[in-house]
Structure formats: C-alpha cells, structure tokens
Amino acid sequence: MIHNLYNVGRAVTSTLLLFSFSYFLGFAQPLPRAELNFRSDNDLYLFNKQDQYYTNGIFLNIRKVADSTRLSPKEVNRLWGLTVGQKMYNAYTAQIRYIEEVDRPITAYLFVAADLDRYFANESVLSFTIELGTIGQRALGRQFQEGIHKVLNLYDIAGWEYQLKNAAGVDASVRYGGLLYRNPARWLDLSAHAEAILGLNHTGLSVAPTLRLGRVNPLYQSVYTSSRLQVHGTTANRELFFYYTPQLRFVGYDATLQGGMFLHDKGPVTHSPSRWVLYNQFGFAYANRAITLRMQYIFYSKEVPGMFFRHRYGSIGMGYRF
Template identity: 40%
Template sequence: MKPKFLILFSILLLSVFFSQAQQKNYQNEAGFQTDNDSYLAQGSDRYYTNGLFLYFRHALQTDTGKAKLFGKTLGFEAGQKMFNPQSAFIPAARYVDRPFAGYLYLGSSLQYLFKNESVLKLGVQVGVTGPAALGRQAQELVHKLLGFYAPEGWQYQIRNNLGVNLAADYGHLLFRYNWFDLTGNTYANLGTTFTGAGAGLMLRFGEFNPLYHSISTSGLVAKNRLVKEVHRRELFFYLKPTLNYAAYDATVQGGLFDTHSDPAEITGKVLPFVFSQEIGGSLTAGRWVFNLAAIFRTREVKTMVLVHQWGTATFLYRFN
C-alpha cells in the first residue's frame, strides 16, 4: 500500500500547484474521508480497522460587519466505522482482545466561526452498533475485493443497539508567528454510544489561513462571493496531540441499556485515558481540498495487546 499512498500524495501535490488559484469562494462543500490501518503499510488489520464518511457543508452566514461572528456553517454527514480484535481472523473467543463492532450513523452539525479565531461546533448523531451497522458485511466485501483472507470471528460482535449522541468542540488560536501557529482544542461527547471529553493542541507549519476560513476548521465555505485570504492556497503540515478521556464506549462495552444476555457477545472494559497524536498535511486550491494524516493512539481497551495507528485521507470539492 505504501507506494500507492505516495503516488496518490504526489498527484494531489501536482493538482494543487498546477490548478488555477482563485479568490472566489463557494457556499457548499461535499466530499468523503477514508480511514484504514493498511494505509500506513504496517501489515496490520486490527482494532479501528476501517472508516468511510460522506460530508456536505453549506454556509449559512458570513461576515456581519462589526459583529464578532464571521460565519456559520451547517453540516451533514454519514459514516461507518469497523472495529475488530488484534486480527480480523479470530479462530477462538480467547483471542478477542478488543470486541468486534460496527458503528453506522447519520449526523448533523452547526459550526460558528468567530473573527477572533475561535470556533464552536455543536453536533448530533443517530446511529446503530451491532449487526445492523453492517460491519461484518463491509469487511468481508473489502477483503474479497482486495484478495485478502476471509474474516472470521464476527459471531462475537457487539449486539444491536440504537444510539443518540451529542458533541461539542471548541478551538481558539493561542499564538501565531509568520509560518507557525498554535491552537488549543477541547471537545465533549455525551450519548448512548460515546461519552467522554478531551483536550489538545494543533501546531501548523506552512502557508495557512485564519481559523475562520481554513481547512483546519472545515471553514472554507462562505456566503459572500469574496473573502480576503492571507493565502489563496493553503499548504501546511500539522501536529495534533490530544489527551482523551473515555467514560463510555458502546463499541467496546456494548449497549448502555443492554443486559448482555447473548452468550456469544464479547465485550470489554475501556481504559479511561488515551493519548493520540495526529500528523498530517493539508492542501487547498481553487475548488479542491485535500488532507492526508496518520493517527497514533495508545491502548483503548484493557485487554488490547498492542497500540494502534491508521491513515486517513480526505477529499472535498467546493461549489455554488
């Protein structure tokens, strides 16, 4: 996978440098994100092993004169996450060090972008875990298409549960000097699938725009036809260390109100504190938005025998 990943990154670089720079802005943005541990060419197929997400964002409001608010964005998304133990081939229950689970959801969010470069995002998701999330079918299809081994062990997966989850994210610029800046980020989740919180930093290096009009905050859509930008193109690298606190995770512990009466279901216990580090690069030019990153996380479940990492790629297109 590594050569393919490098070729893809090279194509994205060329598309940015040879595309026509435009100051015109767009009211809508649509695209997708794909996550997979195989993108890092580690030969792993474990834990958070695959994710696929579809996005649509629409600018509701932009510069309001002397008001503190710069813009407001309405977003919609649909996604699926797949989790399995240390391998997707588990011949016996004793090898399940992280439960098999799928999570399928629909979500919406409202984001406020302020002129002082603070950002507030409020969101809600409705989804399902268990067989209804189609994690088993999706993994079997991917493995078949790519010629991988047949997964084994999904009979132990988390049972069906409906989830409703609320989320709030807040970020604020702490420091900037020329080609470098530092942002503080916090988040909180409350729901029947995920409950927890976290805090971290984002360090950007390169050519980037203010947080109220940057790929870093999904703030590139704007109602006005023109927005004064520091850079017509964004091209930067970033580090994003985060300390996460997990109070509840249904993909590990099963449904919040589930009695776990099914003897085939194998659940686990979450570790309360997890450290993650995201290292990536972002590119924008004209209508196009790209992001490539690698995420490294400490163990999330007490029985996990290994730490984990995966790659992520995001492709977006802006339009009116």
C-alpha cells in the first residue's frame, strides 16, 4: 500500500515538474513579435582592396507585426518596418587628386524610411514605402569614411571636396510581386516583383524575377520577403536556400548622380545617368526561429555611361526576432 502510494506520488510529482518546466519554457520563449536587422554593404568584402562607386552601405531596421484584426479576408500577414541607413558613393577610387577623375559623383545618402508590407494567401506581396533622405555634407559621408580609414589604419582618402551640394527630398514607392511556380517537392520556386518609385531623390521603375533553390518557405513566411514574423503568432519553418535575382531598372532621376533636383548649383561634378541599369544578385539565406543570416554578391552595369568600370560589391546581413 505504502509502495503504491509512493509510486503514485512520484508520478504526480514528475507530471507537475514536467508541466512546470514546459510552462516556464513557453513563458521564457514567447513567439517573436518584433525583429531587429542589420546589413552592411561593402566592396571590400570581395577582397579587391578598393573603395569604388557604391563603396559602403550600413542599415539598421526594426520590424513589428501589425494588428491582426486589421487584415483583409485574403491577407495572412502584415508587418511594419522602420529603417535608418547611409549609402556612400565614391568615384572609381577614393584617392581623387583632380576633378577630371570624378567619373561618378561623390556623395553619401543618409535616410530614414517607413514601410508597410502586406502578404496574401496566394503568395502575392504588396509593399508601400516612404523615405526621407539627404545628399551632400549633411549625409556625413566624408566623416564616416575618414573615421573608418583611421580606425583600420588604411590609406588617406582624397576627393570629398568635389562632393555634391546638400539637398533633401522625399520619395514614395510601391512594390508588388508574387509566386510564379514552385515544384511539388518544394525545393525550387520562381517569383517576380515590380517596383515604382517617385520622388525628389529617386524616380524610376524596376522589375526582377527571383529563383530560389533549397529549403524554402511560402513568400508570406520567408526570410527572402522579410516575412518570418507572423501576425497570428505562428512560427515559420527553418530555411536554407540559394537565390539568384536579375533586375532591370529604369532610372528617371537619381540625386546621387544628378544632384538636388531644384538646386541651381548642384555641385562641382554631376552626371546624367544611364537610363537602363542591369543588376545581378546571388545570395544565400539561413533562418531559424530567432536568427537570420544572409550573404549576397551584387554586380551591375554602369550607372553613368562614362564611368571607367562596372561595379560589384558584397553584402552581409543579420537579424534577430524577439
């Protein structure tokens, strides 16, 4: 009798301990409702020892799930985002001695952007972005590049005295895309998107298909579309895939090449852009419940017809969901 009571007591105690542990684990690891992302672009990631054209980009982004009661009947996910970033542009080298060497205008572009991304059950995605940015000395390009070179004990830079004049502007963009094909085994798919942007800093159109190979999720739950956060509190499956995205872009206006739209004196050197620019992007992406890792290689045709070279750079990104 005592032995049976002892066994029952042990079973009850074990069950209570297991329940308590499971409850604590669930409490300690709630489903993520926000995401913090960091991305760095640099041509030095290709180990080519150059500071050329689009030479550096740094971005900090935070994303948050929207109110699930606001979703339309066909909408399965909706996220808000806020990004702060800086892009830096040199000529063909960061050691410009003469103004005739400036084959691409020198400037930085400092901006803040807010976006709303809507994801639908048929795997289409609709995004809206509004962005406030500035070029010129206010974009802090010279200070940032000189500081990095001093910290890393790199060569002295020259040429920022030829940078574009200060100009600020607002841009608005809309992007729409969706799934075109996925094989039955779900390790290969093809999607595409188009984007239109209109504003004082940038105006243009672009279209891009994307091929993904590997362990992929639907476009409303994927690291590729920045949608691993889920408005209904579910957890997206782990992902690991390779992707390739060619992009054709029509450039209507680019303030980093042409200077401020309404400035009379735009700077010592401006250039008219190539109207059509072709980008090629190869990358790998990994994501689990909390972490995202991405690596990309991008090369593209000349932004300005008279540029000495075409350009390429690398990009690394990390994200944490909480």
